[in-house]
Amino acid sequence: MNLFILGTGSLARLCYVRFHQDTPIMVGRQFGAFHFIDRHGQKSEYHPRWIHWGDRPGRMPHVVLLAVKWPALPAVRIWLERWGRQALVVSLLNGMGQETALVPPLDPLQLSVASTTDAVSRQDAPNRQTWATTVTHHGQTFLTETAHPYEERLKSRAQALNLDWVWENPATMHQRRWSKLIANSVINPLSALAARSNGEILTMPLWRLASPLVQEAEAVAQHAGIAISHSLPDIEQLARATQHNRSSMLQDVMDGIPTELDAITGYILTQAQHRGLPVPTHRAVYDLMKHLNSPG
Numbered sequence: 001m002n003l004f005i006l007g008t009g010s011l012a013r014l015c016y017v018r019f020h021q022d023t024p025i026m027v028g029r030q031f032g033a034f035h036f037i038d039r040h041g042q043k044s045e046y047h048p049r050w051i052h053w054g055d056r057p058g059r060m061p062h063v064v065l066l067a068v069k070w071p072a073l074p075a076v077r078i079w080l081e082r083w084g085r086q087a088l089v090v091s092l093l094n095g096m097g098q099e100t101a102l103v104p105p106l107d108p109l110q111l112s113v114a115s116t117t118d119a120v121s122r123q124d125a126p127n128r129q130t131w132a133t134t135v136t137h138h139g140q141t142f143l144t145e146t147a148h149p150y151e152e153r154l155k156s157r158a159q160a161l162n163l164d165w166v167w168e169n170p171a172t173m174h175q176r177r178w179s180k181l182i183a184n185s186v187i188n189p190l191s192a193l194a195a196r197s198n199g200e201i202l203t204m205p206l207w208r209l210a211s212p213l214v215q216e217a218e219a220v221a222q223h224a225g226i227a228i229s230h231s232l233p234d235i236e237q238l239a240r241a242t243q244h245n246r247s248s249m250l251q252d253v254m255d256g257i258p259t260e261l262d263a264i265t266g267y268i269l270t271q272a273q274h275r276g277l278p279v280p281t282h283r284a285v286y287d288l289m290k291h292l293n294s295p296g
Contacts, residue, residue: 001153004061006076007068008050010120011092015065015132016048018163025057026050027079034131038071039138047115053079061087062150069252070098070263081105090114090143094248095263096181097270110148113173113182116141119245136245140164144173182217183235184264186210188249189285192259193292195250199243202236210235212281217268223275253292259287
């Protein structure tokens with residue numbers, strides 16, 4: 001199975017570690033060897049083969065794991081148009097809505113939208129000579145069933161590698177993604193605004209925004225046909241389970257790079273606007289985050 005991983009960030013590295021026996025090729029702007037610390041604290045070093053976005057891959061991909069941030073989507077689209085026309089593409093993009101930018105060049109039936117509860121953080125040195133990634137929460141990965149010809153191969157490899165991967169029908173996955181979106185719309189921006197870990201924000205006054213954020217997002221989901229309610233306790237439990245983790249949005253702010261705000265809070269704002277629903281708390285958080293993440 002010719003496996004490619006688009007991206008070189010923390011989630012992409014987790015994908016590489018899990019499938020390193022298959023010698024996957026990573027695709028990104030720059031990369032090299034990296035240290036990986038698993039959930040038991042064991043440290044290993046990996047030397048993946050990687051290529052630049054503009055490089056010829058050398059072999060045609062059967063399966064592509066998409067693990068980038070949304071600003072990389074233009075490069076992803078070009079790469080898939082050139083090399084991924086026949087591949088099964090598993091999208092691990094955070095948030096919702098970005099995958100529409102990939103259809104075309106992809107056929108909808110070759111795109112498996114996935115969702116993971118794994119939490120991984122990066123500790124890369126500023127000089128980019130030392131790369132490091134740590135698993136801060138071990139979870140599950142859920143994928144949408146597609147009936148793509150290469151799907152059975154991926155299922156067989158995941159089973160052989162004892163990966164906690166589960167395939168679900170599109171309707172179930174859509175509900176699951178909305179649940180994760182709501183959790184991310186609370187934990188990610190609040191942790192980024194507070195500059196605190198997931199567990200620390202639970203004890204801060206800023207967490208009082210969690211309840212209206214959840215209520216507004218649940219109302220939007222319900223108008224979109226997704227039955228979600230009373231999810232705040234589960235979100236608080238998730239924050240406790242990942243208490244030492246810095247959310248991806250906080251990591252992006254600390255690194256001075258664009259966040260995934262538009263794919264998380266921005267998606268809720270767009271869906272609310274289409275349905276004429278008020279979401280003032282999400283709008284306030286969105287505006288604060290835009291100010292926080294603006295240059296200068």
